[in-house]
Amino acid sequence: MIRRAMRAGVPLGLLAALALPALALAKGDGDSLGAYDKGALVETTLINTLWVLVAAVLVLFMQAGFAMLEIGFSRQKNAGSGVAKILTNLSIAALAYWSVGFALAFGVDDSVSGLFGTDGFFLQDYEDAVPSEALAEAGVVNGDPRAAFPVMGLSDASIEAKWLFQFAFCAVSLAIVWGTTLERIKYMAYVAYAVVFSAIIYPVGSHWVFGGGWLQESVGMQDFAGSTAVHLIGATGALAALLLLGPRKNKFGPDRKARAIPGHSMPLVGLGTIILFIGWFGFNAGSTFNVEDLRFAEVAVVTLLGGAGGVIGAFVATTVFQKTIDIGMVANGMIGGLVAITAPSGYVESWSAPIIGLVAGVIVVAGVLAIEKRLDDPVGALSAHGLAGVWGTLSCGIFTSPRLAQYNAFGEESGGLWYSGSFAQLGHQALGVVVVFTFVLVLSLATFALIKATIGLRVEDEAEDAGLDIVEHGMYGYPEQFIPLPEIGAASHGPAAPGGFGNGAAAPEPAGSHAMSAKGATA
């Protein structure tokens, strides 16, 4: 009964959330258009906005990457659920980040000591924003969105493009969370956590790291595009979920040893990985928010080299540790390399990138092998996004180049350990990692505990056996693998093709019985 009530209640909650936008309708959008009418747009605004928008689209495409990766690592009986999941979460996050999240992540935070932003809900209530001195010198006036979102005010790209880009980051972080929960979590638990995550947890955590918050401004933590702010936050949410959810049935045998539960499609895993790789060029290179200084192309090269290093590191590690070339490990090696290079991509010279990636690749393989002894993480997200995210963040403390630290104006001017001989930057990085991990873990554990106590977190045993597709969705992701053929439109399968058949002639025999043998079954 409670479950049914929740099932009805959550949609109602969503509808309520949707009513919120109506509150904001008094004001028009039109900021950019107004500036255009006044002839106030400067030329770099156009090209910077174009780049940020294109980069945002690349990052949004990563949703397809996560979907294919997670579906590929699931068994067939749970493959369809991932489709509905990714679309629902993306949509919830869009509304939550638009109405609330972005303001918390990038709004002016002076009144709350840098803890979170307090302006810019619905991309609208920033007419009172006063620019900082530096921005005022650059011509930013009161009420300009650049005044309202100070960190991103350094780029003159339009606020809508920047919002889309930052939303895409939020959606990536959220997608990472589900990796550990495959094949057993309740659909409605997804929905509920997605609201909290994209409205509060991710915005506040990322604000501290790269939204102008205290870790960035006061501690001097460096995280160019989000090894911590996006990947570690997602992986920490994933860990919290896993701790309360437990492993899939039969993952651990009576001897407590882990058994492999292979995903159903490596081709989909491969497709997902390459899509993520492509998206990363928007992710890291777009984090420059402008093209004016041409750094975006340098960041793109560094990103490629990091990803390449990750593959080679994982390839070597899987060959050595597993005596075979594990396909999932190679794919996770690329992801780990890219995750690791994300924080340093705007801080290091290109020679460091393959090294950072290589180490990440080894860490990912070793991490998966170590973690799976205790925890059931079907996709390896804890390792590829979590451990590699930590390593990538720390690697700034080693490899950050003085000229780039100074250019970005965050952290030690003397650069990382390699250049400065000092552990100072490494210390800032480590502090940032610990703080963010703790913050996200505590809030996520609390959220999931609440969900567990109300909606429930895990499907029942029999449902797990049957698969989420049939239980949550009333259908199969691959119906022809599960439903006896006569039920899928009678006689739906063709006969095996004998020699001369196939140039348009009709099927020579009733198809029903052939269909069976065509599936490889004999009586």
Added chain:
Amino acid sequence: MIRRAMRAGVPLGLLAALALPALALAKGDGDSLGAYDKGALVETTLINTLWVLVAAVLVLFMQAGFAMLEIGFSRQKNAGSGVAKILTNLSIAALAYWSVGFALAFGVDDSVSGLFGTDGFFLQDYEDAVPSEALAEAGVVNGDPRAAFPVMGLSDASIEAKWLFQFAFCAVSLAIVWGTTLERIKYMAYVAYAVVFSAIIYPVGSHWVFGGGWLQESVGMQDFAGSTAVHLIGATGALAALLLLGPRKNKFGPDRKARAIPGHSMPLVGLGTIILFIGWFGFNAGSTFNVEDLRFAEVAVVTLLGGAGGVIGAFVATTVFQKTIDIGMVANGMIGGLVAITAPSGYVESWSAPIIGLVAGVIVVAGVLAIEKRLDDPVGALSAHGLAGVWGTLSCGIFTSPRLAQYNAFGEESGGLWYSGSFAQLGHQALGVVVVFTFVLVLSLATFALIKATIGLRVEDEAEDAGLDIVEHGMYGYPEQFIPLPEIGAASHGPAAPGGFGNGAAAPEPAGSHAMSAKGATA
């Protein structure tokens, strides 16, 4: 015999069509290059052209989305045919739209009272074009392509980029048509309709709505990126096809009740949906044709919010109406939300977008459930592109903001019902929908009737049982699901993997019999 003759005849017709370009070879292309040599290119031309080209590529990518969506909603025995279909149709449309369609859609239409354009075939015969007063003031001279294609002359992007973008729209509209015809239409019927659709039906219909034709100029219909001009036109063609084609065998039981014939792969449906979502950022935001006023980023945000609303609307509706979370419904909800926001994306403030999308999502689910009682539309295109397209077009009549109506300079200056309290714009929208629907339905019914009487529209019963792949293509889309293993290269399947196997050792036993058991069959 006739069938064989047609099979030979259509390719010959294509060859003939291909000979046409040779007629145009007297003139070189080189317009842009000439302008460059003369130093006549203005700076915004470069960035506007770049944006339109990038947007065009995003829209072209939607072909992969439609392919995956339609293949995923097909049964395995018809999965391969969709591959050949999408590539063939795309190619036919490219040649037809280049040689004829674009001129009809966007050429100067003064001599035929706004019914269709009469210049610009092969992107070449526009040397006599005279610019309108407004364009002449903007520096456009006689023979400039901007003079030849007046509506798009408002942007200074190069004509080749604009052509590519508009062609991509035509290809999207054509791809929508096939959704209703899956699993039973003859391949050659596709080919024939594709020629007529992309050379005549789509160009003329879209000319009226957003090519400067009478619905846009005289009636004041608003359709920013094609809820009607692209999506409803495609869905109407799909309806015409379906009316003459009838349902798949066994779709309706002896009791006349519809039975589910589930598609074979929800993961492919999900992939297709996300690719369509990505393409929509080019589709809507590219319809600005420039970056100068920065509206393209605003349109992108509105598009995202509309799609998100669509998912949530469909999610709520499927939960309420179907007591489960139907995966296909959630996917179609996103598509419906995006279809609906397409017309208003350049006319409404962002607060309206989630509402327009939410309503669309509910309409899509209700529409699919209502339509499938009578008609067999395997992908839900009538609902997701048709009903949502109608709703999206009408929604301009409600939500269009006065400032944007004035800026775009089409329709009532006082905006939609919400702002003006007047039903005037809603009336214009409704008229436009009725006119376009009727026009496309009549022409499409006539075309399909002609095809039915000559080539034939539907494969034979036995062929439908056997599947289009083997019958039309002489092969299977998934051969290993249908062909007994020994025929696919003898002993092609490996044994089940026992424990210690896998580090390079050879297979321990003859593979043949194992292969059978590996497929899950036992004697």
Added chain:
Amino acid sequence: MIRRAMRAGVPLGLLAALALPALALAKGDGDSLGAYDKGALVETTLINTLWVLVAAVLVLFMQAGFAMLEIGFSRQKNAGSGVAKILTNLSIAALAYWSVGFALAFGVDDSVSGLFGTDGFFLQDYEDAVPSEALAEAGVVNGDPRAAFPVMGLSDASIEAKWLFQFAFCAVSLAIVWGTTLERIKYMAYVAYAVVFSAIIYPVGSHWVFGGGWLQESVGMQDFAGSTAVHLIGATGALAALLLLGPRKNKFGPDRKARAIPGHSMPLVGLGTIILFIGWFGFNAGSTFNVEDLRFAEVAVVTLLGGAGGVIGAFVATTVFQKTIDIGMVANGMIGGLVAITAPSGYVESWSAPIIGLVAGVIVVAGVLAIEKRLDDPVGALSAHGLAGVWGTLSCGIFTSPRLAQYNAFGEESGGLWYSGSFAQLGHQALGVVVVFTFVLVLSLATFALIKATIGLRVEDEAEDAGLDIVEHGMYGYPEQFIPLPEIGAASHGPAAPGGFGNGAAAPEPAGSHAMSAKGATA
């Protein structure tokens, strides 16, 4: 033993290669940033760099296209291996092309008579580069990367963007190689050839054709985007591999006639083809390296028309030659059309494009049918990339327009045979094809022969039967197709769905036995 040693040795070699970058760490990157600080960036640099970077990302996305295409044309038992292969090769190529390849391909070659470049390793050691007269006039100074990479110095886009673009080309060429080797080559043979190919064979070959080498500068060969330099080079490597590797088991029967071994998934083939199509807009249109003259949009249109012609040519040819519409042939027709239009895309008027594509489509089908009588090329790469590449290169000799030959400043100013009545350009093209083919074939045969003698080229018979996935990777690409269900997490499959099941109720019976019948097997 030797095999085990090699298995260990190759990773060690990779680690050694990775140590190389460390040699380059003395210098910072920072060239572009320095220029920015000095205010020396001109405005076109920004937009040209943006376009080259976006184009590079599109070309990189083609890796997903090749992966899906090659996996789709493989049998299920070899499907997973393709995933690891594409990621590993991409990564090896990234490091090899960064450290060595790019310098050989585009560096100053004066000291070695145009044979290969000698500067620019690690994108760094070009501080001594002296610009050519033409570049010096354009304001290029000593040590500017534009001085170091003369051919690309004609564009002012940043060197990092250009490198990324050229690397993506190298990765495409490398991906083409593996098409002929599917389902039987050793994984480590891939790895070894990838190093040689991306560090030496591709760079030197492409240098001659479009890197400023002797075929381009002295002979006057025209190849705008690489019909020869990328596609023929890849296909020639593929031929070399095939000659030493031999056909798959049972490809040729005791009667020496070829038997079809169909790939397992046409949907993946279709997805791959469309992704390649999309990538080609970056490939050809990006080869302008700038947007200033707006040619990039013209090249994009020509590319589309070429691809469309290819599909229609192949569609007609398969209908005529095979009496059916072979799906793989239609897909390869698109690829062949695109390959063919690649060389002429910057040299011909748009009317020629569909003709060049149409001929390519016919050649591809005829080529596949002729080649498969003797050689086992599972994907048709020899035809689609090789023969179509040759045709495309030769087609410049026929269709090159005088105005574009003059604008590009390579080859005969009077254009191709059609315009000039002269066979001169055709002769240059033929010479180029013969030279490059011979060079790549000899070097590749030598490399593969060396690999065969050490690592070994082909897996053992039993391994070929069992499939590369289980043998090389210790796992299956599609585990549920091969592993008895109880081993994949006990009772992992759900029951067939009876009527009322699916709204959340638990599975009514033990799932194990049902799972079997759900696969379509009966006792």
